[in-house]
Amino acid sequence: MIFTTKAEYGVRLLVELGRQSTESPVSLKAIAESEGLPLAYLERIVALLKRADLVESTRGAHGGYRLARDPESVTMDEVVLALEGSVAPMSCFVDETDDGRVLCSHVDDGEACATKFLWLRVQGGVIEALRRTTLAELVAFSAKQDVAQKPVPLGSALPLHSAA
């Protein structure tokens, strides 16, 4: 498995926030219910997103979370990096640099480490695929599917994602 549920849930959470175009914060409880995810676990996940300045929070009653940046500018490589800690193909890719691109730890082995050459290629493929996907794209995709699958009465006052 490349990613864990932290990435899955975290991205779902961001998409859900992106669908709320309003600037009023959305509570985790609402998201957890609408996505069917455990609230306590989501709390830990959203903390990772906040630490990376991808979401902002307001505490107290009627508080919640909202996106900290324009969805167009949020690329999935930073999102996944914030959630998973690194995008490492192999356990020897532990010494991460600042960027998320990491280097194999046994660079100066006697053995030439042909595998490192391969894993770097794989890592490049993953990061490139993530980098060219923006949050805005995912939000648009999600909205499109919504309309296609279940046409929802627009303009309703639903508590969450009214397909608008």
Add this chain to the structure above:
Amino acid sequence: MIFTTKAEYGVRLLVELGRQSTESPVSLKAIAESEGLPLAYLERIVALLKRADLVESTRGAHGGYRLARDPESVTMDEVVLALEGSVAPMSCFVDETDDGRVLCSHVDDGEACATKFLWLRVQGGVIEALRRTTLAELVAFSAKQDVAQKPVPLGSALPLHSAA
């Protein structure tokens, strides 16, 4: 972590076999010693490669393994697929098709699954990176590094990779 040590060790094993251009089989013990890997564990890994017809074996004394195909024709996507079982970005990618390209299990969810869209992209990036890397390329890379780092007397009759 994208891959486990099964992929690491398995690829190393194939590269080592590829360096032995002779048609006489190489024992696992020799490879385990030269690569510093546990023999018993390598046995289980090479079984995966054999099941995928990537290596051939001869039993008994002076037996061992050799490549079953031309290294030029062996691409890393089949290798990793044989070793890891699948290249799945997320746990919902379990229903594998014949090809290794797998489909998300909740295709027909009410929720549009924007994440599936993302993970498919990532999976495509990984598979593409693997597919355009051949075993021959890795063998050549390994040999090049060898020469660059420690020039070896060629034509010797050592039992295993004469860099030792």
Add this chain to the structure above:
DNA sequence: AGCTTCTCCTACCGCATTGGTAGGATTAAA
């Protein structure tokens, strides 16, 4: 003030997988 609704924080826990070991059975060369 006090209650409620949130975010926030930390410790804990069952479970599956991973990486590795042990021990033997089979095959074939010397």
Add this chain to the structure above:
DNA sequence: TTTAATCCTACCAATGCGGTAGGAGAAGCT
């Protein structure tokens, strides 16, 4: 018939993952 190798299966410790529990602070509402 000994020896060197592949093969096969069961076992095991450690790790990480997904999830739970139980709060402590912050802000709105009455």
